[in-house]
Amino acid sequence: MNKKILDLLCENARYSNDEIAVMLGVSADEVKAAIAEMEAAGIICGYTTLINYEKTENEDVTALIELKVTPQPDAGFEDIAKKIKEFKEVESVSLMSGGFDFAVTVKGANLRDVAMFVAKRLSTLEGVLSTATHFVLRKYKDMGVDLAEKSANDRRVMPF
Amino acid sequence: MKNVSELLNPTVVNIKPSGIRKYFDIAAQMDDVISLGVGEPDFPTPWHVRQVGIKSIEDGCTFYTANSGLMELREEICNYLKRRFSVEYKPESEVLVTVGGSEAIDGFFRSVVAIGDEVIIPEPSFVCYAPLVTLCGGIPVPVETYEKDEFCLDPEVLKSKITSKTKALVLPFPNNPTGAVMSRKQLEDIAEVIKDTDILVISDEIYGELTYTEEGHVSFPSIPGMWERTVLVSGFSKAYSMTGWRLGYACGPKEIIAQMTKIHQFGIMSAPTTAQYAAIEALKNGDEDIAKMRAEYDRRRKLVVNGFRSVGMDCFEPRGAFYVFPSVKKLGMTSEEFCQRLLESKHVAVVPGDAFGKSGQGNIRVSYSYSVKHLKTALERIGEFIKEL
The missing domain is CATH 3.40.640.10 (Type I PLP-dependent aspartate aminotransferase-like (Major domain))
Structure with a gap:
């Protein structure tokens, strides 16, 4: 049941416990308990909102930064990841396979802000060997959701 | 030459066009109509x-x-x-x-x-x-x-x-x-x-x-x-x-x-x-696409059956396809009357059950081949309609 609840919450985090209960054919109390349990276990870490900022006044810029680092003795990549994620400018940090080590997304008010953050904060961290900054120009799909303008027209006409 | 209409095959002429079609056309001319009428999936082909x-x-x-x-x-x-x-x-x-x-x-x-x-x-x-x-x-x-x-x-x-x-x-x-x-x-x-x-x-x-x-x-x-x-x-x-x-x-x-x-x-x-x-x-x-769509339909099915039951309508639990077939008999209306009044007062389009044969009289066909959001809005309106009767 937990997986089914997670599927529904991924689809729409604003489904009420009652709605989830009805759709899964279980009681609302069971849903409530399962969600509380998953929150406590750190499986559900939060609920956020998917925003297409292009349609808002917000002019923040986002960049994907490739980071190459030297793993620290004993701690490996963990220590440096911990330091990176502390910055409020950092939206996400992932350890990657392939040509670089960390993929970091950084958000800032403008290009220079992000550039300065990378130059002054990220690249100067102990163990960081190099950075490559890629600015996001446009987002087409996020969290599995197509951000493109949806035509409101249901093309279906056949009542059979 | 005779009038063309006299030259047609009487077997074909005597076949009535489907009753659902007519009803759908009325709905298509209204603004702000929420339809629960279609008979096909809402997912695009994988x-x-x-x-x-x-x-x-x-x-x-x-x-x-x-x-x-x-x-x-x-x-x-x-x-x-x-x-x-x-x-x-x-x-x-x-x-x-x-x-x-x-x-x-x-x-x-x-x-x-x-x-x-x-x-x-x-x-x-x-x-x-x-x-x-x-x-x-x-x-x-x-x-x-x-x-x-x-x-x-x-x-x-x-x-x-x-x-x-x-x-x-x-x-x-x-x-x-x-x-x-x-x-x-x-x-x-x-x-x-x-x-x-x-x-x-x-x-x-x-x-x-x-x-x-x-x-x-x-x-x-x-x-x-x-x-x-x-x-x-x-x-x-x-x-x-x-x-x-x-x-x-x-x-x-x-x-x-x-x-x-x-x-x-x-x-x-x-x-x-x-x-x-x-x-x-x-x-x-x-196979996986089917399983995914089936799971999604199943959730909607439960949501819609629950929606009708919670406003006091009789609705047996359908176990296949993507329709529910609630009864309006208790409300003292024919299928057609219910559909017409629901469409006029709440702009929700459903199909009269007797369009599918006489024994469908007293029921309505509701398709749940729509997004959960769409279904919820429609169910709310149907709930209001029942309350105001």
């Missing part, structure tokens, strides 16, 4: 299936295929039916690829029904069977199904309709409009009634994949002794969300399929080629 269709065009696969359909497609249909429902057919002689399930139904009747033959049709059901039988000069014999039986076919009632002229029986399960599903046990009881007769069966299993029971869909030809007399009709529209591709198939004894192929050869030539290539991909790699 992208990998569309891509294969596109590629086939790019590769120049734009010619007729064999009359019966691409051999590879017929083979995949046979693999699929064996894998999913344990029924076996030979791709060379026992499969015909058609323009939707509808053409297969038409072809079956035209192949077996002679003038004066009777065809037993459970009602409520999809609107095409009776007119198509009539066009063959046959006599449609409706057999009612009842809410108390969850709209399954009662073997005793069936027995009472059988005469020396009965040529065929239609088994339209999972059912549009009721959502009824027949279990293996129930189908065995039907088999018991017809096993010593010469009655042929057309089992319209187009909604087979959309079955929400533990047992899952039971294909009628998988019931012992029934394969020999049954033509199984299915297609890609409902399972793979491919309505507009117009592709279905019929499987059955080679003697019937051969006649159907002849009619298809002269009337159609071959089913759309692009759709056939796409369908091969759907059958090979589409």
Whole structure:
């Protein structure tokens, strides 16, 4: 049941416990308990909102930064990841396979802000060997959701 | 020359156009209408299936295929039916690829029904069977199904309709409009009634994949002794969300399929080629898509049944397709009255149950082939409507 609840919450985090209960054919109390349990276990870490900022006044810029680092003795990549994620400018940090080590997304008010953050904060961290900054120009799909303008027209006409 | 209207075939002229169509047209002219009326999936065809269709065009696969359909497609249909429902057919002689399930139904009747033959049709059901039988000069014999039986076919009632002229029986399960599903046990009881007769069966299993029971869909030809007399009709529209591709198939004894192929050869030539290539991909790699869509329909089904019950309406739990069929009898209204008033006062369009046969009177058909958000808004409005009565 937990997986089914997670599927529904991924689809729409604003489904009420009652709605989830009805759709899964279980009681609302069971849903409530399962969600509380998953929150406590750190499986559900939060609920956020998917925003297409292009349609808002917000002019923040986002960049994907490739980071190459030297793993620290004993701690490996963990220590440096911990330091990176502390910055409020950092939206996400992932350890990657392939040509670089960390993929970091950084958000800032403008290009220079992000550039300065990378130059002054990220690249100067102990163990960081190099950075490559890629600015996001446009987002087409996020969290599995197509951000493109949806035509409101249901093309279906056949009542059979 | 006479007036053209006097030169028409009276059999065709006397066929009434479907009642649902008319109703839908009224709704289409209103603003802010929330429809729960459509009879097709809301998901787009899975992208990998569309891509294969596109590629086939790019590769120049734009010619007729064999009359019966691409051999590879017929083979995949046979693999699929064996894998999913344990029924076996030979791709060379026992499969015909058609323009939707509808053409297969038409072809079956035209192949077996002679003038004066009777065809037993459970009602409520999809609107095409009776007119198509009539066009063959046959006599449609409706057999009612009842809410108390969850709209399954009662073997005793069936027995009472059988005469020396009965040529065929239609088994339209999972059912549009009721959502009824027949279990293996129930189908065995039907088999018991017809096993010593010469009655042929057309089992319209187009909604087979959309079955929400533990047992899952039971294909009628998988019931012992029934394969020999049954033509199984299915297609890609409902399972793979491919309505507009117009592709279905019929499987059955080679003697019937051969006649159907002849009619298809002269009337159609071959089913759309692009759709056939796409369908091969759907059958090979589409099981997961089906499972995903089925799970989504199942959630909506529960939401909608609960929605009707929580405003005090009687709504039996449908176990297949994507319709619920709540009763409005308690409200003292006919189906038509309910639909009209709901449309006028709350701008929600549903279909009167009697559009699917007399025994649908007192019920309405509600499609849940819509997003949860859409369904919730519609249910809210229906709730208001009931409260204000």
